[in-house]
Amino acid sequence: MSFYRIYRPQVIEEIDNVAVREQLLSLLTKEKKQLPHAFLFTGPRGAGKTTAARIVAKLFNCTKPTKHGPCGKCDQCVTIADGRNLDVLEIDAASNRGIDEIRQLRDAINLSPSGAAYKFYIIDEVHMLTTEAFNALLKTLEEPPAHAVFVLATTDPQKVPATIKSRCVSISFHKASAVELAAALKRIVTLEKIPIDTAALTLLAASVDGSFRDAVKLLEQVSFHKGKINAEVVRNLISLSDESVITKFFESLAKKDARVLLSMIEDLVAQGKDIKIFLVDCLRRLQTELLNGNSDSKELIRRFTDAYALMKVSPIAELPLELVIVEYCSDVPAKAAGRAEGSESQGSIKKDSSTEFTPRPPSGLGMTEKPMSLGLLTLEKLTEHWKDFIEELKPFNHSMAGVLRSARPKEVSRGIVTIEAFYPFHRDKLSESKTKDVLIQVLKKLFGEKVKVEIVLGKK
Ligand SMILES: [Zn+2]
Known part of the structure; x- marks a missing residue:
């Protein structure tokens, strides 16, 4: 048996995720009758959701609970831990979209538990259920028999309908520190x-x-x-990367030497190294640079992070990184003479022929940079370049860029740019002075004009 199975936490006190452990311990202060009958466990894979779900099942069904919760030793606790307890059903919504299972669940749920006090349903990756299955589940959650308890677990809570969420007590599992x-x-x-x-x-x-x-x-x-x-x-x-390999990798990145970079990746793969770990090591190096005040590393951090996310779903693990390398190396280098090679980041403004565009120096809040030559700021210009404006903001604040995507420029007049937001909380967010400062700085960078920014609430 693997370590992971042998040493799975069995009682509340063994849960290493501190926040989760404390929330479960707080359940101990309640009478069983007062305990919630539906839980939603959210968080990344490997964060311990299923393990905690089984411990909650023990909390309800343990026959010899102590003041610390389930004992981990009685018949109920042991069979739950082994996954062979007849009253604890685990359904994996990812492997079958669940409609049959949920129907069976609905049919069987009214029958009394066979040996335990409660019937316990753990539905893993619940967001994968079909709409039909969700509806069936909702009906069950609306009027569950007193002996039924649900733990719904998901890595993607946004895909769980609000009607389901509202019936659950939510516990979030963050990545382990x-x-x-x-x-x-x-x-x-x-x-x-x-x-x-x-x-x-x-x-x-x-x-x-x-x-x-x-x-x-x-x-x-x-x-x-x-x-x-x-x-x-x-x-x-565990095939962690050699420091010297990483150093050479960054030197080649600075030279934008795609040929060398790609052959390095090929070598790593041939040596059986884990490319994901290699990428994490590269990101760690960039993080150090960022914290040392080198804002040039931001662009690469963003691209490498995207590549990392893609690696998890890519059939060829190294492909997303290779793509990033090719794209990064084919960026037009900055014209500014005397700049360290490779320190330029990609101009995110589309090089369409209708605008004059000079590749810009590294992003960052450096206000000494020469303004771009997009020309005088007018409402038409800003509307035309709204997407570029948002792209340009992304490195500073990703969520702000998201908010701006659902806003639009309304007016440019006498040195004031008015932006229309369509939700009060968007307006409030954009109106924060820190946010406004960034908006002003990016506008200056793009259009070479120092303007004031007003945010108004518009009607859709
Ligand atoms: Zn027990």
Whole structure:
């Protein structure tokens, strides 16, 4: 049996996710009758949702609860942990869109539980249910029998209908922090007597993107190593990238040398290295640069992060990174003489023939930059370049760019740009002085004019 199964937390106190543990502990102060009968667990994969769902099932059905919650030892607790408890049903909505299961659930739900106090339904990836299945589920949630409890789990809560959400108590599972991961790993290290040092554990925890499941799997992988496990061993075993490779990679990026970069990727793949881990190492390097005040790294962070997200769904893992490299290297370099090679970022303004456009120097709030030559600011110009304006804002504030997408320029007159937002909270967000400052700066950068910005509420 794998570490992950053996060392799955079995009782509330073993849950390493602090926020979740505390919310579940707070349930202990309630009488069973007062407990909610529907929960919605949201959060990324590997964050421990299913594990926590089983612990909640024990909370309801444990026959020998202690003041800390379920005992983890009675017949109910043990069979729930093994996934063979007749009254705890786990449905995976991702593998079958659920309509038959939900129908069966509806038919069977009124029957009394076979051995336990409560019938417990865990529906994983609930957002994958068909509309029909959701409707069936909703009916059940509206009038559940007193003995039924639901835990709906999802990685994508936005796809869960509001009618379902409103009937659930929501608990959100964030990605595990380094401290939480370390705690989870230490528990196993102690019990398995694995000779691993702290630096190695830290490195392990840092390379799994906040997933308990991945962290434990990696630990199991390195535990097969004979002898003491230090950071060096971990680095080799889990194919972490060599510092010198990363340095060379960034040097080639600065030169925009796609040929070298692509052949480096090819080598890494041929050596069986995990490209995702390589990309995370690159991002870490960029993060250090960003924190050291190098705002040029922003553009690459954005592109690499996009590539990372795509890697998870790409049939060829390295392809999204290769694409980013090709795109990045084919960007027109800045004309500004004397600039360090490669420090230029992509001009996000579409190079359409109707506007004169000089590739711009690195993005950033540097106000010493020469204005772009989009010409005098008029309402027509701003409307025409609204999308470019939003693109330009993105590096500063992604959510602001989102808000602006549903707003529009209304008037440009006497040095005042009026922007129309269509929701009061959009107007309020854009009216914040920090936000306005950025809007003003980006307008200046694009059109070379210092203007004032007014936000008004428009009618759709
Ligand atoms: Zn028990």
